[in-house]
Amino acid sequence: MDSTFRRTPDIHLQDLIDGLLSGNRAFLSKAITLVESKKAEHKKLSAELVNAVIQHEKESFRIGIxxxxxxxxxxxxxxxxxMLTSKGKKVAVLSIDPSSNRTKGSILGDKTRMDELSRDPNAYIRPSASGATLGGVASNTRESILLCxxxxxxxxxxETVGVGQSETVVKDMVDYFLLLMLAGGGDELQGIKRGIMEMADHILINKADKDNLKAAKKAREDYKNAVHLFPPNDAEWTVPVGLCSAIEKTGIDDAWNxxxxxxxxxxxxxxxNENRRRQAIKWFHERVRARxxxxxxxKPNIKEEIKKREELISSQKISVRKAVDELFS
Amino acid sequence: MDSTFRRTPDIHLQDLIDGLLSGNRAFLSKAITLVESKKAEHKKLSAELVNAVIQHEKESFRIGIxxxxxxxxxxxxxxxxxMLTSKGKKVAVLSIDPSSNRTKGSILGDKTRMDELSRDPNAYIRPSASGATLGGVASNTRESILLCxxxxxxxxxxETVGVGQSETVVKDMVDYFLLLMLAGGGDELQGIKRGIMEMADHILINKADKDNLKAAKKAREDYKNAVHLFPPNDAEWTVPVGLCSAIEKTGIDDAWNxxxxxxxxxxxxxxxNENRRRQAIKWFHERVRARxxxxxxxKPNIKEEIKKREELISSQKISVRKAVDELFS
Structure with a gap:
């Protein structure tokens, strides 16, 4: 939590909205901190803030990586x-990392990781939101997107760490889902959930440089063949498979094209538009469910009651239906 | 609903349990009808029934197709x-088809579809469970598995129809997930959700016969290459890609091997065991959430209130957070 809020609890909403809409980065940071806050009075303000800014819709493109x-x-x-800022675009980078903990230095980590970009006046890098649940983190990130x-x-x-369930969550909040890959087989993908490859709108094989170029070209052919076997996607889009080298800065323009x-x-x-609409409706239902x-x-003791029943279910001493009935009686 | 229950509401639970455990098919059908019933008194009985039978665990293998x-x-x-009954196995076939409606003749459909198997004394074929929600149908089917x-x-x-979300639901209730495919590209997979291919434990290309054999062999190679690119699965299992012809009865034994x-x-x-345990716990949490x-x-008017907010969200007149807040206030 930003210390500003602790000292001045009476934030002027209109100032924040005006500052944000003027593109002021300090106000953007303040606004994101506000929506991430768990304090009751901040939650109410956040709702007003996000509600106000979505009425000023601006064109944008959201990319999950x-x-x-x-x-x-x-x-x-x-x-x-x-590359994007050189084309006159303003770029914001947010990340979803459910395992990260703000106090453990992920701000520093993110800033030093993207040193050059973070000093670009047309780029804004915001470290991972922290939170108890992936759903909570995701909801904060969705609001941060709207603020950006x-x-x-x-x-x-x-950006997502690429392990566990966070990819599916990111897929649900972006217009485009880009999967970075390396030349090589499935073993290198340990930790990534199966199904992610089929969700991608774009597969880009990175480190296609030097001694690795030949293997990367071979991988591109393999992935192209695999992509061809996948069921068609809702966007009626043929998933491109490309090569790039982030270090040598090759293939970056092609990816943007x-x-x-x-x-x-x-x-x-x-x-x-249909995808954004569906994502918003799905998000709404997710938040209702989360609430x-x-x-x-x-409720008091509920966690113990659930844990007890999980153990009985695990050892097949009680059926799921009976466990649920007991919990609700 | 089986008419038996309407006429004799006082089912003797112990008779049903005994009949079921003795392997009597009529009792099995009666038991499945009971767990599918939506009547309050049947729900209570169902809970007792399923709870009683899981204590008599028998070895089994659950295959999703x-x-x-x-x-x-x-x-x-x-x-x-x-093939399985010829090896002395007893086989039950259940299906999940959220779109089906019992009264529209799906019983007849299923029985005539598998004519020979349905007359086999060691096979039991049960038509699709009907239900308002896929989650509800799925929960009935899970209980039917336990009864079988x-x-x-x-x-x-x-068996699942292979369109929409039912595959992921089936994946969560089986030990093994078999995907039947045809030689040919992604266009034939219209309607199947992306991600299913990566969930499969086995890809089997059917209709590998006559003029189609060459194309099927080519497809096998393509799928083998694709499978090799997927992230490893939790079972530490290399997904086999095989050929079969259900009509010529070739490749069926190999698939079983x-x-x-x-x-x-x-x-x-x-x-x-770990997978079954996780599935049961996940099912429990799903049922808690469903409840x-x-x-x-x-609640009165809640559907209208939700619909109204969905429209406001769709037209970006209200933020998701505000919509949720309003709904709960």
Whole structure:
């Protein structure tokens, strides 16, 4: 929590909205900190803030980027972000890392990771939101996206650590889902949930340079063949498989061209707006569900009661239906 | 609903349990009808029934089978089921088809589809459970699996229509997930959700016969290459890609051998039990969530209130957080 709020609890909402809409970065940071706050009075303000800014809709494109640790995500995002700012775009980078803990230095980590981009006046890098649940973190990030867009950032990049369930969560909040890969087989993908490859709108094989170039080209052919076997996606989009080297800054422009093709394609066929609409409705239902669960799990002794029944279920001493009946009686 | 229950509401639970455990098919049918019933008194009885039978655990193997319409699922299950009964196995076939409606003749449909298998004394075919929600249908099917196992069926096959979300639901209730495919590209997979291919424990290309054999062999190589690129699965299992012809009854034994290898492999490495345990716990949490939602959605006017807010969200007139706050205030 930003210390500003602890000292001055009476934030002037209109000042914050005006500052945000003017593109002021300090106000953007303040606004994001506000929506991440768990304090009751901040929650109410946050709701007003986000509600006010979505009425000032601005054009934007949201890109999710994932890949295993070691694939070179930060280096890629730095090169990709610099390419975008050089084209006059304003770029925001948010990340979802449910395992991260703000106090353990992830701010420093993120800033030093993308050193050059973080010093670019047209880029805004915000470290991972922390939170108890992935759903909570995701909801904060969704609101942060809206705030970045209100502040005039036209491309919002959501980076995820690429392990566990966070990719599916990111997929549900972006217009485009880019999967960074390395040349090599499935073993390097340890930790990534199966199904992610089929969710990607774009597969980009990084580190396609030097001694690795030949293997990367071979991998591109393999992935192209695999992509061809997948069921068609809702966007009616043929998933491109490309090569890049974030370090040598090759293939970065090509990647953007593909993304731009996608943006035009989905604007034309209506998927862009339809997808955003569906994502918002799904998010709404998720939050309703989360609220129901929060209320339920805050009942006295409920956690013990659940744990007890989980053990009985695990040892097949009680059926699921009976366990649920007991819990609600 | 079976008419028996309407006429004799006082079912003797112990008779039903005894009949079921003795392997009597009429009692099995009666028991499944009971767990599918929505009547309050039947729900209570169902809970007792399922709770009683899980204490008499029997060895079993649960196989989910999916594939696009036209892939030949029924013909395959008929050939596969007959092969199993010829080996002395007792086979039950259940299906999940959220779109089906019992009164529209799906019983007749299922029975005539698997004509030979349905006349086999060691096979039991039960038509699709009907239900308002996929979650509800899924929960009924999970209980039906337990009832079939209590009645001595060692192999329980869950067939799904292969379109929409039902595959992920089936994946969560089986030991093994078999995907039937055809030679050909992604276009034939229209309607199947992306991600299913990566969930499969086995890919089997059907109709590998006559003029189609060459294309099927080519497809096998393509799928083998694709499978090699997927992230490793939790079972530490290399997904086999095979050929079969359900009509010519070739490749059916080979498929079973692979399944048997999987059963042994996962019994050895502990995944078999761990997976069942995780599935049961996940089911429990899903039912808790479903119950919370049922209670919530049964409130007066709540559906209208939600619909109204969905429209405001769709047209970006209100933020998700504000919509949720309003709904709960």
């Amino acid at each position: 994932t890949g295993v640790p070691g694939v070179g995500k930060s280096t890629f995002i730095e090169a990709f972000g610099k 867009e209100a502040a005039g950032y036209d491309v919002v990049i959501i 593909e993304i731009d093709n996608y943006a035009q394609h989905t604007q034309m066929n209506g998927w862009f 129901l669960e929060e209320d339920f799990y805050s | 999916t594939g696009v319409p036209g892939v030949g699922k029924s013909t395959f299950i008929e050939a596969f089921g007959k 196992e209590a009645a001595g069926y060692d192999v329980v096959i869950i 692979e399944i048997d290898n999987y059963a042994q492999h996962t019994q050895m490495n502990g995944w078999f 919370l939602e049922e209670d919530f959605y049964s």
